[in-house]
Amino acid sequence: MYLIGYDIGSSSIKAALVDGATGKTLGIAQYPETEMDIISTQQGWAEQQPELWWKNAQHATEKLLKECSINAGDIKGIGISYQMHGLVLVDKDHQVLRPSIIWCDSRAVEIGNQSFKEIGEEKCLKHLLNSPGNFTASKLKWVKDNEPALYERIHKIMLPGDYIALKMTGEAKTTISGLSEGMFWDFEENGVAEFLTEHYGIHTDLIPEIVPTFSDQGKLSADAANFLGLTSGIPVGYRAGDQPNNAMSLNVLNPGEIAATGGTSGVVYGVVDKPFIDDKTRVNSFAHVNYTKENPRIGVLLCVNGAGIQYSWMRQMLASDKVSYNDMERMISSVEVNSDGLRIIPFGNGAERVLQNKDTGGHIINIQFNRHSKAHFYRAALEGIAYSFIYGVHIMKSLGLNTNVMRVGNDNLFQSNVFSTTIATILDCEIEMIETTGAVGAAKAAGIAANIYATPEEAFKDVAVIKSYQSVGQAEVYKNGYEIWKSDLEKILK
Template sequence: MTYVLGLDLGTSALKGLVVDKNGQVVAEASHSYPMDTPEIGYSEQNPLSWIEAADQVIEDLVSKLPELTDSLEGISFSGQMHSLVLLDEKHEPLRPAILWNDVRTTKQCKKINETMGDTILKREKNIALEGFTLPKILWVQENEPEIWKEVKQIQLPKDYLRFWFTDNFAMDYSDAAGTLMLNQDNKTWDTELLEAWAVPASILPPLVESSTVVGVMKPELKERFGFSRDIKIIAGGADNACAALGSGVVKAGTGLCSIGTSGVFLKYEDKVDRDYQGKLHVFYHGMENTAYSMGVTLSAGNSLNWFKNTFAKNQPFEELLSEIDTVPIGCDGLLFSPYIVGERTPYTDSQIRGSFIGIDTHHQLKDFTRSVLEGITFSLKDSQRIIEAVADEKIEKLVSVGGGAKNKSWLQMQANIFDTPIVTLKTEQGPGLGAAMLAAVGCQWFSDLRECADQFVAYKEAVQPQPQQVERYKKVYARYRKIYSATKELCHQYFSQIEN
C-alpha cells in the first residue's frame, strides 16, 4: 500500500493526514503554535514555528505508521490565505508573518481602492480588504522601510513551508489569487499593479497549478525522517480551495457552507470571469482553469460561542440546542444579526454591530438560541442570494461542514433557509483532505481531481428542504434583511463618538 500526505497549515496548528489510494485516512497528527498580537488589531506568527510543527508532525506520523518510510509517495499542502512572509537574501524571515486576520491596513486599503480600485476589481476580481496580501506589503513599505529594502522573496505560509522541503520557490494560482496581485484574466502577476506599488516582480515566486510537482524532498530531510524513496512535493492550494476539494465541490451546481468561527458560503465556478462587482470574493480553485465565488460571515460559530459563554456558560452545547425545535420559525418575532465584530458579506462594514430585535416578555433562552442559529444562517443566505442572482444558476447541492453540520435541527434549518438539499460528509477532514487529493493527483493516482473526489469523498443522506417551512422562512428573511439599514447609523454614530 502506498500513501500521500496532506499538510494543512492553519492559524493555530499544522495538521497532517496520511491517506491511501481508497481515500481512507490511515494516520493523522497535529502540532500547535502561538499567534502574537503585539498591538490591537495586529496578528503575527513566527514562520519558523510552522517548520518546527511540520518536523514534529512527520515524526509523529512515522511513529504511528512505521511503514510510511517506505510507502509515502507525495506531500501537498493547504494553507491560511493572504498572510505575508518576507524573506532576505539567505531565504530567512525578516520579520514575523503578518496574518490574514490582521487589520492594521485600513489606510492602505483605502489608498489602493481610491487609486486603482476599478482596475483591480476588473483584473484581480476583488477589492482591497485588510486581509489581503498587497495592503500588508504597502504597510511594511511605509512603516518598516529598512525591512522592505532587504526583501528578496515574498511567500505565503504554505509556500514557505513547502520551500523548506525542496529549496524551490513556487505559488499556486488559488493562493496567488488571494494576494490581490494576480491578474486572474491571464493568470500572471499584474505588472502594471506591481509597478504602481513598487513591488519588484523578481521577489514574487513562479506560478503553478495546485497539483504540480514542484520538486522532491531534500536529501537531508529524506535522511532525517528515514524515507527510502524520493518523495514528490506538490504545490498545494489555499485553505478554502482545499476545503472545497475535500468536500467534493468540483462540479457545476455544487456549493459549500462552512460554519466555523467565521462562516463561508462558497460556489464552484466553471470560469474565473464571473463579475460580482466586489460583493463576493472570486478566486482560482485548486482545479485547473476553474474558480470559486465566496462570501464570508465574520462571526458565524463565534456568535453561538459568544451567546453560550455569556448566557449559558455552564450548559453543554447539546443541552443548549435541545429545545430549539419547540420554538416556531422566526422565534415569534425575535431576530438576531450576527455582526458582533462587524461584517464582511455583503456589507464590508467594520463598524456595524449585532442586534437582537423584537424581544418580548415571553421569550426564553431557547427562543434566543434559535434566533442566533437563524441569524447566522440568514447571514450566509445573503451570500447565496448574491451568487444565485449574478450567476443566474441555482445551487443544486450544498455541502455543510463545521459546527453547522453537527446538529440535525440546524441542518434542517439550513436546508429550509437555503431552499437547497444539504449533505454532510461521512468523514469530515477539512482542507487537509483537499491537500491529500492534490498530492494524489500530483502522484498520478487519478487523471484529475473530479475522479479523485469520486473516490475520496462520501456523503451521508441528504436533508431535503420542506416547502412549507421554506415559504415561512422567506418572510422571516425579508425582515432580517432590513436590520442592517435600520441599525447602521446608530452603530456608526457610536464609533464616531469614540474616535472624537
C-alpha cells in the same frame, strides 16, 4: 502507498493520511485541540506566528503516525491546504521577519479602496476580477508604508501554504491560484499583475517562482523530515488555499457546482467557466485549483468572517469547560425557531467583504432578561451565522450563480442540524454532507502529482454523501426571522 495532507488553519493544524490505492482515509490528527491564539494588538488587526504553524504541524504529524502505525517510508506525496490571504515575509536566510498578517486582519482596507479608485475600477475588475481590497498585496503595501526598514529586508513574500512548503523543501514557490487570491495575478495578461505592483511600488522579484498547483514542487529535506518524523525525499505535490481546496475535496470542480464550509469564517464557493465580476466587490473571484488560461475554472467566493469564531466565543463566554458543542446543540432543541426574538449579528471579526469591507462589529439585539437563557443565546448565534450565509447567497443568486445543491464537509458548523436546516429551509436548497476534510483533500491532491490519479475528477469521483439536509417545513416562520434579522443589519449599515 500513502499520501499525507496538511490543512494549515488559523484555529489548528490538521494532518490526514490516505491510502493512495483505495482512497480510504486511514487517520486524521489535529493540533492543538483548542483554537490557536490570534494576536490583535490594535482594533482590526489579526496576526499569527508562522513558526507556530510549523511547530504544530510537527505535533499533528506525530499524533497521526502514532495513530496509524505505518512505515513513514511508504508515504509518496505531501499536499498542503492553507488559510487564504495571509502574508508571510522571509529574509534571504528564510527567517520570518514579522508575524503573519492573516485573512481576518482589516488594516489594509483603505489602502485597497484607494488604489481601486486611483487605478480605475474597470481596469481592476477586468484584470484582477476584484478590487485590490484588503487582500495580500494591500497588506504588503501596508508593511512597505509602515515598516520600511523591515520591508527592505524582505527576500520573498508568501502565502501561509507557501511558507510551510518552504520549511519542508527549502524552496520558495507559489501558484497561479495563490497569486490570484492575493491580487497578484492578471487574468487578462496571464501573468503577474504588474500594474498593481507598480502602483504599490512593490518589486516583482519578491514573488516566488510560480509552479503548477499539481506538480513536483520540491522534495522533503533531511532536516524537515527529521523534524516531522517522516522520510526525506517525499515530494510536495500540491498546495492551495483552504476554500478552493475544500471545494475540490467535495468534488466541486466544474461550472454550476457549489461548496460551503463553516469554520472560523464561513464560505460559499461556486465554480464558473468565465470571469465573474461583482462591481460592488461583495463576492470575489479567484483561479480555482484546476484553472488554466485555455480552460478557465473560476472560483466565486462569498466569505463571512464572523462565523464559527462567533459560536466559539459564545461557548467560551457562556458554557462551562465540560459543555461540548453537541451539548449545546441538545440544549438548543428546547428553543423555538427564531430564539424567542433574540437576534445576533455575527459580524465581529474584522471588515466584511459581503458588507463592502465595512466593520460593523457584532450585535446582540432584543435581550429579554426574564425570558432568554443560555440555550436562546446558542440558537440565536447559530441562526445569526446562518442568516449571514443566506444574505450572501442572495447576492450570489442576483449575480447569476445557481445554488440549488450545496456540498459541505463533515467537520464544521454544518454538523449542526439547527444551522443546516435553517439555511436549507430559507434557501429551499439541498445540502449534501460529504465525509471528508480539507487535509484529506490535500492528501488526495498530492496523489495527482504522484501519478496515482490522472486528474482531480478521478481523485475525487468516489466522494460519498453521508447525510443531507432539506427544507423542514415552517418556511414562513424561518423566513420571517431572517427578514427581521436583515432589517436589523440594514439599520446598522446606514
